[in-house]
Amino acid sequence: MTKSGNGNPKENAGYKAAEYVRDGMIVGLGTGSTVAFTMDRLAERIKGGLRITGVPTSIQTAMKARERGIPLASLDDVSQIDLTIDGADQIDPSLMLIKGRGAAQVRERCVADASKRLIIVADSSKLCDQLSGPVPVEVIPFALGHVTRKLEQMGGVVVVRDGVKKDGPVLSDNGNIILDYHSGPIKDPQALESEINNIPGVVGCGIMAEFSDIMTVIVGENDDCRILG
Ligand code: 5RP
Numbered sequence: 526m527t528k529s530g531n532g533n534p535k536e537n538a539g540y541k542a543a544e545y546v547r548d549g550m551i552v553g554l555g556t557g558s559t560v561a562f563t564m565d566r567l568a569e570r571i572k573g574g575l576r577i578t579g580v581p582t583s584i585q586t587a588m589k590a591r592e593r594g595i596p597l598a599s600l601d602d603v604s605q606i607d608l609t610i611d612g613a614d615q616i617d618p619s620l621m622l623i624k625g626r627g628a629a630q631v632r633e634r635c636v637a638d639a640s641k642r643l644i645i646v647a648d649s650s651k652l653c654d655q656l657s658g659p660v661p662v663e664v665i666p667f668a669l670g671h672v673t674r675k676l677e678q679m680g681g682v683v684v685v686r687d688g689v690k691k692d693g694p695v696l697s698d699n700g701n702i703i704l705d706y707h708s709g710p711i712k713d714p715q716a717l718e719s720e721i722n723n724i725p726g727v728v729g730c731g732i733m734a735e736f737s738d739i740m741t742v743i744v745g746e747n748d749d750c751r752i753l754g
Contacts, residue, residue: 531748534648538745539563542610542646548576551603553636554590555611556583556629559646559745563610568593580606582636583629584698600635609640613647613742614731617656620645620740620754621714625661625731628686628695628703634729637736645742649751652744656714659684659705660721661731663697668726673704675724681708701728 531537539562546552546567554560564586567577571594579595580603581587590597611633615623622645624630637643658681664672673683686695686703695703711717711732718732742753 534745535559538646550607553609556627557612606640620737622733630731631729656711663728
């Protein structure tokens, strides 16, 4: 346990992660409310002289970073990322993840894959004994019906994620549709990740089983953080 303590678990985790950032680093910036706290802290440190370049995983994160004065580059502009800080929706004991409530899992996976180290920030409600979904799945519009049928044949329930105003599906930053695949308890996350990602028309799903070797998880509590991995 490390003491940071302000009663907000997401804020504690987000702030703690910012301590891992060193001068000169290229930093992958994940998407979501927990990483927003990390960006708050990084912005303060930048005012104090820290020099970093952020690589955002979504338009939303890019906007938040610009508001905070964090210099940005695109993934194309960098050959490697020193450290990425991102959120998660479910985390199992082997540090396998489900991501994508913010519909950014495809870009988040690209940025994680380019990173030497990945820090996941979350509150303890995200920890689970077994991943259970729903699993966000980004699908090209052309293949919506095809992918839906394939996922239903795998035994789960498919829900097209509605837009905020309920007037159409959520579109990812890549212009694709987001499905939520309700699989029930996931016995073998790696196998399900491959099975979903291998359906033609799927751009990427939110199961991330391959990053545990570069990952540290910072779990925010009311007054502390726990470090896993
Ligand atoms: C976005 C994500 C987010 O990182 C995840 O949904 C966690 O968000 P929050 O920190 O707001 O709980 O995967 O695609």
